[in-house]
Amino acid sequence: MTAAVLPDGSGSPDDLLAGNAGRRVREKIVQASVTVAALTSILITIGIVGSLVYRAGQFMLALTNPSETDLEEARGPIGLGNLWSDQWAPRFFEFDMKTLLVGSIIVTLVAMLVATPLGLGAAVYLSEYANRRVRKILKPVLEVLAGIPSVVLGFFALRWISPNLVQKIFDAEGQSLLAAGLGVGLLTIPLVASISEDAMRAVPDSLREASAGLGARNKTTTLAVVLPAAVSGLVAAFIVATSRAIGETMVVFLAAGASGNSAQFTVNPLERGSTMTAAMASQASGTDGTISPLSFNSLFFVGFVLFVITLVLNLIADRFVRRVRQSY
Amino acid sequence: MAVIEPILNRKTRQRVEAQIESGGINLANEIFKWSLLASLLFSLLVLGVLVYDVVTDSWPVFADRLDVFLANPTRTSAEESGVFQGLRGTFWIGVFVIILTFPLGIAATVYLEEYANDTWLTRLINVNIRNLAGVPSVVYGILGFTIFVSLLDGVLGDSELSRGNTTTAGGLTLAILALPVVIITSSEAIRAVPDSLREAAYGVGATKWEVIKSHILPYAAPGILTGTLLSLARALGEAAPLILVGAVQGKLGPRTGFFGLSQLGEKFTAMPIVITDLAKQPGAEWQPITAAAIVILLVVVLTFNAAAVLLRNRFEGKREG
Secondary structure (H helix, E strand, O other): OOOOOOOOOOOOHHHHHHOOHHHHHHHHHHHHHHHHHHHHHHHHHHHHHHHHHHHHHHHHHHHHOOOHHHHHHOOOOOOHHHHOOOEEEHHHOEEOHHHHHHHHHHHHHHHHHHHHHHHHHHHHHHHHHOOHHHHHHHHHHHHHHOOOOHHHHHHHHHHHHHHHHHHHHOOOOOOOHHHHHHHHHHHHHHHHHHHHHHHHHOOOHHHHHHHHHOOOOHHHHHHHHHHHHOHHHHHHHHHHHHHHHHHOOHHHHHHOEOEOOEEEOOOOOOOOEOOHHHHHHHHHHOOOOOOOHHHHHHHHHHHHHHHHHHHHHHHHHHHHHHHHHHHO | OOOOHHHHOHHHHHHHHHHHHHOOOOHHHHHHHHHHHHHHHHHHHHHHHHHHHHHHHHHHHHHHOHHHHHHOOOOOOHHHOOOHHHHHHHHHHHHHHHHHHHHHHHHHHHHHHHHOOOOHHHHHHHHHHHHHHHOOHHHHHHHHHHHHHHHHHHHHOOOOOOOOOEHHHHHHHHHHHHHHHHHHHHHHHHHOOOHHHHHHHHHOOOOHHHHHHHHHHHHHHHHHHHHHHHHHHHHHHOOHHHHHHOOOOOOOOOOOOOOOHHHHHOEOOOHHHHHHHHHOOOOHHHHHHHHHHHHHHHHHHHHHHHHHHHHHHHHHHHHHO
């Protein structure tokens, strides 16, 4: 290329387009720093998985090769059998995983029984029935509701739902898994509503118009056209909410009534119980330093199981969400 | 076509034909509509009951002894107890989120939306961030406990004041927890910036960073601000990770001033933890102060949340119109 000199005599256009050295260096620095920032997220995941695997591994090792002091303190033998007994009581080396798993399942089931119909109903109303003005007011309110800290709903479940609803209607004594499940359900309603509404709004209006043009009522259009078309988004909403309910800690920690990190195995939602998350929180709040490392590390084992369960659910939900994005 | 066909199947057509013939007000239709509205209003009703409940419960505290409540630490008597240390901890957690999460989150978003090519690494980072957003908060507590508490333990030594479970450990843990929220929300905002804006800026010879700094970020600013506010609200309301990190439930030892930097190396607590602790107190005399603590946390968290939602709606509306 010919080096055309500009009127002021300062180099060729090529030089100008390339920018000066300072500019180029700045570009490099910026690119490097934003790349590092993005890679931090990978580092975080490695940190989470690493800390879980390391300590959960220590737990399994200590369980299969128990130390002398642990054996002295334990009432019975220590081995993998301790993961399957009839209660969760790490202090006494009782690590019955099914107590926590069933507890988590009960709470999640109750929560989803509350959150799915109410959240979906709210979403259908907002997306298909509400006029612009109503929508403009109610949707933000629902979104703000999504921001209520879980500890507040835990308090609400403990002091209001449990005495005023559960104990009166079901004749339960004191705290229960049911009360905790209802609290978690309230917490997840806005989540179900917001993802479902997004899914339904992604359904193109041409489908609704075609249905209306055939003479279908609003209800028929909703049930036979919009919901089927939005189904992958709705499934995603359900899975994300399930994952959230399983991972919810504070409501269960406060309202399910497991005392001093021990819980008996139960399948009755009206009884006291614990979940994976609540057991972790109780274990961590009771650290007085006198507890054996084996007992303490059970926290990480439970955390690892919880992490794997939610990871699988999140990956499945992610699949469904992306399917929504692609289809229209 | 694949989408249209199911609508024309026989069942639907029969239903539609039946509706046209029946005419008049369809009872099932009305019931359906009202039950939908009822499910929406139910959620709002619950919110109403909750707020009414805590506000009426907390009224004696705010009316009679607000100064004691704000200035005192947790004491053995409910009348003399306050939330000073909880407020202080929550304030410092907010500082950590603002200093660390905001710049880190925005930088990561800029990389993902403006710099990254569609490689396996980019896809991995994207999937990873979406998964991080779904990791239970209590698991972040495990990260905080293993990495920050143990790490800071090593740095600070095992003194009376700190055994690693410090304000710094809590702040770092929640800053990490809030990161995916910022990235996901800001990504949407940056994706919404029209390409014409980028092309115009490149056309006049701007470098990539100049385009980002003076065109993309300003245009996406409301969306990014929404993301940061949401992440702040999320972090300030979390209790579970702090329990794992070892935030003090119950009485907290020596007292540092609200802004005293030395507390970064000292044990800490925060509003959600204070509420957890108060909610577990058996006596009825603790109810008002628990409710008052909840009202304060709700005001802080919901203000950030409402600001985020309103901001987004406002700008979305403007650009559509």
